[in-house]
Amino acid sequence: MAINPTRSCAPIGAMLANYGIHGAITINHGSQGCATYPRHQMARHFREPVEVATTSLTEKTTVYGGRGNLLTALKNIWERFHPTMIMVCSTCLSETIGDDIPGIIDEFKENNPDITIPIISVKTPSYIGTHTTGFDNFLTELANSMPERRKKKGETNGKINIIPGWVNPGDIRELKHIVREMGLHGLWLTDYSETLDGGYYEPRPHFARGGTTVEDLRSSSKSLATIALQRHIGGEAARVYERRHNVPAHILPMPIGLANTDAFVETLTEITDHTIPEALQVERARLLDALVDTHMFTTGLRVALYGDPDLIEGLTGLVAEMGMTPAYILTAAENRPWAERMVELTQELGVESEIIIKGDLHELHKRIKAKPVDLIIGHSKGKFISDAEKIPLVRVGFPVEDRFGYHRRSVVGYNGAISLVDEITNVVFERKATAVVSNTLLEIGVEGHTSIPFAYTNGNGKH
Template identity: 60%
Template sequence: MSQILKQKRQVAINPARLCAPIGAIMGAMGVHGAISIVHGSQGCATYPRHQMARHFREPIEVATTSLTERTTVYGGRENLLEAIKNVYTRCHPSMIVVMSTCLSETIGDDIPGIILDFEELNPDVEVPIISVKTPSYVGTHITGLDNFLTEIVTRLPEKGEANGRLNIIPGWVSPGDIREIKAMLRKMEVAPLFLTDYSDPLDGGVYLQKPPHPKGGTSVEELIDSANSTGVIALQRQVGGKAAETLGKRFEMPSEILPMPIGVENTDRFLQTVSEMTGKSVSEELEDERARLLDAIVDAHMFMTGLKVAVFGDPDNVSGLVRLCAEMGLEPRYALTSFDSEEWGIELLGVAEEMNMDLEILVKSDLHELHEKIKEDPVDILIGNSKGKFIAEKEGIPLVRTGFPIEDRFGYQRMAVVGYRGGINLVGEIVNSYLDNGTKGGKDVVSNTLLESLEAEDAGSR
């Protein structure tokens, strides 16, 4: 019987989360020409840059106010005023995003008030300057992105003429996922407007003449124009769901918050919603991709049926992966997130009951807790980011890497898991990870008569 469990231990051991400013920085990188300023110590900017660079393999440019012991006592107002001025003068940004940290929130710096002071002192500065609350003692990295998106749709959109586009809030996905969503919409002849589009800025190219800002991203003008779209769809409830509701209410446009389109059922629902909002039909090409995903799932059943799996990571990502695993014939045993959301747990519990799972849903938990669970009741496959490698190595089970961060493999930021084609990739990744896992996998399914006879002869001669 499925159940929701919340970790009682106050201390986190090997947490499956990162700090909030990372999320806001990621969202800001999806706005062309935007520059982030982290109002805190130098480490509060260095840590996010380090984590993101190791995953995306791209330079991450972030400014900092470099608060010190002195500014901790007397306040960081002057540092922030100088930082905004320097960024505007030297970088010529399209937008400046100031995010708070544990330090600046604790000492009580009024960031919105300081921004107003700057605008009064510098009336010639016309680019939008927004503030986002991202102290790391509230929520996780997805909280930072969610707060950023809510601030964007509250501050920037302005009503004008209809643009015929469809607002898409992808949430926390990979650049490869955004490109796959674009490809699906292109096949339906739907013009999307992404809030925001970090696919090219976080997976860019090498150019002989480096552009002043990374290519791609949603322009500030497009964000302003998002008020005039046909509707808005958020692909994650915990990251962008609040922004979709806000945008829908402010400008009386249809808004839908959908599960992340991983697997057959969730992708079907996404495309059906797009069709209803735009009047466009699902193309034959997408129908063919769906058929190939179904074929991949059927082919995988002979390897996957009855195997137990544990999934961890960001809540919306975990929900989508759990459903896909069930579609493949796997038995999801544990689903863990470090995010604190009873709503998410109840929603996933409904999926578990619908698909007849025996699933333990671990909310606001950590990987130490998951490891202890796996020791008591082992699983055959682990799905999550690189932080799960220690569990996989100790228990001798394969780790299917997905989510953020992936630091010990190359190129995963380009891989899509959403949509039918992303589902095909993911099914192959899960099956092959299991088959590669020594005696538990491929050794039992590969048949080679000559090899078997030679091994038998070798064994008999000993």
């Protein structure tokens, strides 16, 4: 049982990742609601139309199987849209009744030899894992099925496979900025920075602009290396590239904050021998300056963090760099390796934290009631705790439904960290009802007036 859970269902993760491939379409093999709920969540967060097909399983297909519905759906999608790729994701229902989705896809290919586009299946029953599980399973299946074998040893495309993980379009754009400044070329697995944050075009294109092409996916086996920027979303896919195609794998923490972004930039230099350009050095120095300028306001504050494991690991590093204590760190995932890593990380950072796995926001609320915090960081569902306890909420993660444009923001890289430092510090100012005059923190009076001890000098030099 979960009360106000922090997670979503597994299929939404595969659907989101598939949106990062140009011209790809998802077929959700389940009931209509299993497609409607993820579309609803994604549309409210990204503010874009989200198209997902469904096999619309009913009571009859639950008893007799959904083979016919899936074959019809595959035919309809091809004839109506002519996509570049089709991804079929399973659901609780189709997994429980035992439909052999890969076998049904093979039957469709045999009966339609003229349809040569890739059709992959991803296992995403919602009773196993969370939305991050679905995203990770998609990436692993992609790494196993899409890349072509190198025709000759040492053949390379000169690019670096970069797996951003579950991030926002603004985050992908910031990561692209870093790679460009390094003078490198990234092959993004996957890239929905435009497909889920696009422009208004007349006439409307057949498929949303942007996204990684199928041709790029085919050539990803020839890349110089693979960098997974989240350990638990894409880490296994990076290892698949290393095992199957001898593409070196680098699995890093999400590049939030100074140390984690440094790790990403330094990895790029190790792979290519490129030097760090002045532009990135300036951005790093600006982040350091922001941390110094704000430390007197943030040091010692207690923070509650919740959300996806990789996001929370990155945020923990940043709040520690700001001098704050991550008092509660909660994720819905039942991920013991992550929890053990977080114990090590908090010990390295010298902070005392309560780390909660497979938790919900009801559990977090109970702890905050018993021992309050100064700040909450997480997605929109934490607003109920924020409102009840009068504790400010800094919105980060998925979904953010009660604010506009947050999907365009970045929390990664030096620039993303600067924005987060600014937002957190401004929330602290508002929380303490303070004014800053000449770098002096002044408490606001009861009636909204500031009581300021002051001195003056008259013309005779008397005070």
